[in-house]
Amino acid sequence: MRQSLVSRILASTALVLLLGTAQTSVAFATETAKAQEAETLDLAQVDSFAGAYLAARTAEADRDYDNAVRFYQKALELAPNELELQQRLMITLLMNGQFDEGAALAKTLENDKSVERVTSVTLAFKAIRDGDFEAAAKVLNYKGPNDLDRLMNQLLIAWSTFGDGDETKAMDMVKKLDGPGWYGIFRNYNLGVMAAAAGDVDAARPALTEAITDRNGGATAPDTFARAVIALATLEARAGNKQKALDALSAGDEMISNYAPFNALRDRIEKDEEVLPTVEMAAQGAAGVLFSIGGALNRDGAEDTVMMYLQLSRALDKDAADTLILLGGIAEKAEQQDKAIAYYRQVPEGSPMRRISELQLGLTLAQTDKVDEARKHLQALIASDPNDVRSYLAxxxxxxxxxxxxxxxxxxxxxxxxxxxxPQRNHWSVFFQRGIAYERLKQWEKAEPNFNKALELNPEQPQVLNYLGYSWVDMNRNLQEGLEMIKKAVELRPDDGYIVDSLGWAYYRLGRFEEAVVELERAIELRAGDATINDHLGDAYWRVGRKLEATYQWKRALASEPEETEIPKIQAKIDKGLPEIEADAAKVDAKPAAEPKKDDKKT
Known part of the structure; x- marks a missing residue:
């Protein structure tokens, strides 16, 4: 349900269209000159308009906004009246977190209808930041048909009205907000924190309670749900209702289990420590509107849109921890680990989310080949709180x-x-990972009980079902039981190429070669370029008589950087093929287990 809703929202979001639209008015030089200059990404070497423009577009496509800004600025020096460049530079500045420069261009473009949705929100946020709430409300006048834009504008107008001193009118505007059913969680959250900021606990409590009991809304906008839980718990704690505050966090646990900010807030409440209001000023409330929408849209393919919303949100609430962590995650997906690290390090020391950012920081350091630093960082986190199991997982x-x-x-x-x-259900991953460690150490007698314990805690976990089933099959043990486990894993995760590969290899081990080919061909479609899957498919092709195709797959496996120990084995198959079936079967027990396939390196 959530995915279809988000897809529908995205399909009608004007901002998405703006971010993806390319004008065609720019004049270009020859294709060769453009390509040569664009490839350099060196500002000093780019001296033509076309080269600067192409270099900017290349950087923008790579989400390298630092360079995109620099090259768009260079292109504008050479063609100062080019409207498309001004539009793209404005958007790139905003997405790079350069709000003041982006707002200056937004003022220049405020009458340009093609970017009106961006300029209006940007200028409104500048006015809110400057304390000119009346000007913000005026610029946010939106009469279009888009549900998401209408929700965003009406909530921002309400927060502007709140900031202008008319708290009652602002809350009434939020109460009267009418739209599709998915408006509910956004309306109730904003009404709740607005009432709390106005000191009206009696109005805040039911609104926030409705927000955290809205399960469909929580699935659609989990980040807003989490904020609502924290807001209600904070409200009750500050009102002296300790048990009600803890009950609110327990309700949050039912939707988002073992969530670090809930645990951190619970710890403060149980110790009777002071908890601060979640929203105190109109600027924070307005920032939260764009954070909520950005969080709801946060999925593969929507990163640019989410980045825009989150960076605008930061212009009014630069220390919001959850915003920084989401931005870090987007930077990681774009393989910009250094930028991700910078975001994680900006999370305030006293934030309940600080530990999440520290854990993610350690993982990201390792991705940048700073493994020793990552190890020391995570060891220090374990030492600082030995009871936090997440630290051991990281x-x-x-x-x-x-x-x-x-x-x-x-x-x-x-x-x-x-x-x-x-152990609790959520501890399955600890036993699973310990099983992997012992399996890799070839201590199967220690590995297998851990896999079984992980399944005892979480019987429907596809990673565990696949890993244990594959291990059995690859060691020629419990073949039928291993096959059934893998089948179940495929049912739970049908589009996972690694798990489908396990099923194909199980059929191969059972001598069901035609069925093996079917599954392994599907696996290679789902996970192209994986050495082990190519190797397995080559074996299956050989057994069904497709020997030319088998050799081709083995060569592809060799070109896909297999583990060093597998290289001579694959080369031997390329040179000589597979032995006759009887001889092959006799050697099955002697073949070392390959690494069972997992979703990703991080499990």
Missing amino acids: YGSVLSDAKDYKAMAENYDRAIEIIGPR
Whole structure:
């Protein structure tokens, strides 16, 4: 349901269209000159309009907004009246977090209808930041048909009215907000925090309660749901209702389990420590509107739109921890780890989300090949709070990527000591990861009980079903039971190429070669370029007599950087093919287990 809703919202969002629209009015030089200059991405070497423009577009496509800004500025120096360049530079400045420069261009373009949705919100946010709430409300006048834009504008007008001193009118505007059913969680959250900021606890409580009991709304906008839970718990704690505050957090746990900010706030409330209001000023409320919408749209393919909303939100609330963490995640997806690290480090020290940012920071450091720094960072986090199981999972992920399986096993041994004799469902991943560590150490007698425990805690977990089933099949043990486990994993995750590969390999081990080919061909479509899947498909092709295709797949496996130990085996198959079926079957028990396929490196 959530995906279809988000898709519908995205399909009708004017801002998405603006971010993806390319004008065709720019005059170009020859294709060769453009390509040569665009490839340099060196400002000093670009001396033509076409080169600067193409370099900017290249950087923008790579989400390298620093360079995109620089090259658009260079292009504008050479063609100062080019409207498209002004539009693109404005948007790129805003997406790069350069709000003041973007707002200056928005003022220049405020009468340009093609970017009106961007300029109006930008100028409104500048007015709110400057304390000119009346001007903000005027510029936000929107009469279009788009539900999302209408929701955003009406909420921002309400917060502008609140900032202008008319709190009652502002709350009444939010109450009367009418639209599709998915408006509910946004309306109730904003009404609740607005009433709380006005000191009207009696109005805030029911609105926030309705927001956190809206399960459909929570699935659509989980970040807004989380903010609503924290707002209600904070409201009750500040009113002296300790148990009601804890009850609100428990309600949040039902939707988002083991969420660090909930745990941190619970800890403060239980210790009777002071908790600060979540929203105190109109600027924070307005920032929260764009954060909520950006969070609801946050999915693959929408990163540019989400980035725009979040960066605008930061213009009014630069220290919002959840905004910084979402921005860090988007930067990671764009493989801009240094920028992600910078966002994580900006999360305020006292924020309930600080530990999340620290954990993610450690993982991201490892991705930038700063493995030693990552290890020290995560070890320090474990030492600072030995009871936080998430720290062991983050550290274990770094150790796994480094193939330090001995340290990985020791890490999870300590984690399970902390968990104690009564593990909860959410601890399945700790046992799963310890099983992987021992399996990699070839200590199957220690690995298998951990996989079984992970399944006991979470019987429907496809990663565990796949890993254990694959391990059995690849070791020629419990073949039928392993096959059934993998089938179940495929049912739960039908589009996972690694799991589908496991099913194909199970059929191969059982001698059901035609069925193996079907599944392995599907696996290679889902996960192209994986050495193990190509190798498996080559074996299956050979067994059904498609020997030319088998050799081709083995060569592809060799070109896909397989593990070093597999290279001579694959080369031998290319040179000689597979032995006769009887000889092959006799050697099955001697073949070492390949690594069972997982979703990603980080599990």
